[in-house]
Amino acid sequence: AQTVTQSQPEMSVQEAETVTLSCTYDTSESDYYLFWYKQPPSRQMILVIRQEAYKQQNATENRFSVNFQKAAKSFSLKISDSQLGDAAMYFCAYGVYNNNDMRFGAGTRLTVKP
């Protein structure tokens, strides 16, 4: 069974600084997706970034980028120039094609200090 592990229950970053959230996963599949979702206090799940496993290039979305290490089954999220609005729970997720079985990690609560 696929599992997703986020080993950092809480992280803190100073405004304008950079923070990296860790995620590892376990799978026997060769083709899959990885995601980072953000859940602010409103509890609306927001897609932050997506990575296809077959792509070697790391995905980036403005201030958000990932470090995807397929062999190590690692998928970390880097947030640059952190803003107060980045404060939220961040969930790492894994899904196979057709995405019928997406699994979430336990989440990392990110606090941004002004």
Add this chain to the structure above:
Amino acid sequence: GAVVSQHPSWVICKSGTSVKIECRSLDFQATTMFWYRQFPKQSLMLMATSNEGSKATYEQGVEKDKFLINHASLTLSTLTVTSAHPEDSSFYICSALTPLIPGYKLRTDTQYFGPGTRLTVL
């Protein structure tokens, strides 16, 4: 794009009554929708997968007779909590899966989430 709505956003009901929650994909057709449950300070737990025109697939441990799912159209799935009890109080979130179509206007094969429904059973 990729907007998913959920209604109601919160509901309070008496024990023994039934509650229906609607999930709609507003700007795309979703053959597959998902229902999750989230307890405070915990991750999302998949309850069931809803496919348009067919029976929902429930995760192990989820009572299909208690949590009725109907995917009536390509833009609407409903979750009915029957004979609700206080232990059913939770935050329920739906998501809709975008189609796997090359060149699609939205990110393909990606789940987009509704804003959630907070259910409180007295």
